[in-house]
């Protein structure tokens with residue numbers, strides 16, 4: 001394993017043993033004495049390493065194994081086999097030591113005390129992590145600048161809006177100043193404005209405070225806007241590990257282009273004898289697919305990894321005088337759906 005990595009995972013595997021109810025006469029009595037088990041493989045031999053300062057999206061469909069991985073990384077669950085090292089230490093063997101390096105936020109579950117004012121929760125957390133009152137004051141000051149904690153400082157957690165609660169929870173995960181943050185769905189259920197402010201916050205935690213962040217989310221805008229690397233897990237297996245851009249290129253969904261012509265235009269096909277869609281070869285690069293034609297415009301699609309915008313424009317302008325062009329890049333959401 002390399003020495004620079006802040007998180008290292010080597011052939012990590014987790015099976016859950018599920019007891020299966022027996023059927024038939026006397027099954028209840030028999031279950032008391034013997035059980036049938038079924039093995040559910042939640043995470044299958046995954047390996048990766050994360051460098052300090054990375055901001056990584058960990059994505060996959062429901063039940064893919066994301067939470068199970070995060071629980072093994074934070075020492076809550078023991079792997080069936082394989083190895084995890086957080087700053088060189090095994091979370092399974094030294095859970096407290098590793099917990100001091102980790103901040104964890106679960107969007108669906110608060111770690112704050114429901115009936116206490118936010119401020120009191122931070123005091124309790126500070127004691128749990130042996131943070132001195134002076135350190136706490138200084139950290140809260142910095143976090144207040146980033147998160148606007150004063151707004152709900154004295155409010156019991158149960159009375160916070162979801163956006164406020166998420167800010168309060170992110171601040172709670174940072175009270176002990178960990179180097180690493182695991183965020184599980186931190187924007188779930190938030191409106192557009194609250195999502196934006198959480199994203200601004202997460203970006204500055206990563207870029208200004210140097211936190212290494214592993215983000216689990218179903219919101220592909222989170223990934224596109226925040227992460228420089230994405231790991232995809234599906235049915236327990238790591239199916240992709242690379243940049244968002246490389247993933248776009250690998251999947252290669254087409255870009256849709258509507259071309260509006262100034263006047264009459266001449267397609268390189270005869271529409272009365274040709275069925276659409278129809279592919280027009282462009283040099284040796286690939287093809288432009290004609291999807292729809294009306295009296296002023298044509299809707300085409302092309303793979304931008306094969307045909308650059310200039311080549312496309314050059315071809316389209318041989319059909320007529322181009323007035324305007326609208327390009328729709330494939331949505332990251334659609335790209336992800338093709339690999340789930």
Ligand SMILES: Nc1ncnc2c1ncn2[C@@H]1O[C@H](COP(=O)(O)OP(=O)(O)OP(=O)(O)O)[C@@H](O)[C@H]1O
Pocket residue numbers: 016017018040041042060061062063064065066067068069
């Ligand atoms: N404690 C458990 N006992 C048995 N099976 C479990 C347990 N925890 C998770 N699983 C199973 O392991 C698999 C992976 O679950 P996990 O919660 O890690 O998925 P996930 O990717 O986090 O899903 P989601 O996006 O829905 O949160 C699923 O099939 C799940 O049912």
